[in-house]
Amino acid sequence: MAVFILAPLGALTACGPAGGGSAAAGSSGSSGAAGSAATPAGATNPAAGSASPAGAPAPTLNICAVVSAAQAAKITGQPYTVAASQTGDWAAQCAYNNDDATAQGVNLTLFTNAASTWDLVHSGAHSDVSGLGDKAFWDNDNTLYVLSGTDLIQVNGLSSEQASEALAKPVLDALH
Secondary structure, eight states, X not given: OXXXXXXXXXXXXXXXXXXXXXXXXXXXXXXXXXXXXXXXXXXXOTTSGGGSOTTOOOXXXXXXXXXXXXXXXXXXXXXXXXXXXXXXXXXXXXXXXXXXXXXOOEEEEEESSOTTHHHHHSOSSEEEOSSSSSEXXXXXXXXXXXXXXXXXXXXXXXXXXXXXXXXXXXXXXXXX
């Protein structure tokens, strides 16, 4: 099964808690959460093309503002100190890691106008998740997908389904 991951949208912007935070994630290097944001060779972006109509509004939700590095650390048990934000025409993402990229990095992504993408990603071995968004599933590649209206939330990089669900909930709450 192919795993769909947000392709790099440009330079990452470090986001931290109010009053400061680390700016160590200023690039999309090859390690940690920022490095895992690249789309694997041969994979396609699930929100590109027909999944995101031309002229679709860009996401207005800043994922890193909704879930800070400190909140992500508390939810996942990982020592996150860096929350790096990316936004594009069809997606917004926050990549979490620590200053030296030794934590289990995770990407939290919101794809807009991506309802048609559901059928594309909802294939292969997976287990449906109830009580989260309109529809949700956890796949065998440790990725959670949550559909809420036409928005698709993807949590990629954690080995815990429960932690992934807990990380997606504040984004769902912010959407409504």
